[in-house]
Amino acid sequence: MSTPTTLAINDYLPPPSSLSRMLGKSFRHRGFAIGTVLLLLIFVGALFAPWLAPYDPYAQDVMLRMKPPVWMAHGTWEYILGTDKLGRDYLSRLLYGARISLFIGVAAALISGVIGTVMGLLAGYYGGKVDAFISYLITTRLAMPVVMVALASASLMGGSLKVVIVLLGCLLWDRFAVVVRASVQQIRDAEYVASAQALGCSTLRILLSEILPNLVGALIVVATLEMAHAILLESALSFLGVGVQPPTPSWGLMIAEGKPYMFFSPWVIAIPGVALMILVLGINLVGDGLRDLILPDGRN
Secondary structure, three states: OOOHHHHHHHHOOOOOOHHHHHHHHHHHOHHHHHHHHHHHHHHHHHHOHHHHOOOOOOOOOHHHOOOOOOOOOOOOOOOOOOEOOOOOEHHHHHHHHHHHHHHHHHHHHHHHHHHHHHHHHHHHHHOHHHHHHHHHHHHHHHOOOHHHHHHHHHHHHOOOHHHHHHHHHHHOOHHHHHHHHHHHHHHOOOHHHHHHHHOOOOHHHHHHHHHHHHHHHHHHHHHHHHHHHHHHHHHHHHHOOOOOOOOOOOHHHHHHHHHHHOOOOOHHHHHHHHHHHHHHHHHHHHHHHHHHHHOOOOOO
């Protein structure tokens, strides 16, 4: 039985904050927790690559070419993941390749997010001819095969890190535009928006201060999906030779370089392929978890 002192103390305990409740729910969401762990491991490896990588990822030594990883016959702990066809340490290139993949994914998602959000805000708020024109652009974009357009554009402009980022950013904005447009159409007649209009607030202020903050949750979820999409597209372009160019340690380029040896040394393709799969899986799990945790119709 509780004593009066205990009851009095409990009466004054502050209620758990919304942040604490969100963190508790996040840890209980299995997919979100697994995805967060995977992303943290890759992010830490990419961030501390200069200290974790045992060798220079660009250093070549043909006398050490195609050494197998440590778990295979003739493998050594000196080269844990083996070496490639030019004798470059695979672990070092894998760590630095994580930097390339994460940078491209984040940068492309930011560029496409800005483009799509602006178009969705204008279409959803103004409606009419503005909405019809932007909807036409969205439909046109959705009718275009992304991989084919990216491949043709990268072939014309030449493959490089900057070209790939700008190209992917300009091709992956449609999902942002569709989600923002639909959301703005639902909330543009809300009472707080009408109150801001009655107070004489400018359209720009209403869009940025009243409407956009209510879209942050949906934008974060879409950004995670587009980040994974951009990483896969970059890997495909690099694999086809029109993306990131050698000797940059891109995971897609590592798979392409190991293609001639896949039947005799399958690990040269398996290692970067598995790393790419884990990264995309982690991003998708985090995005799915955020959808369940942030959006109003998410599951508990």
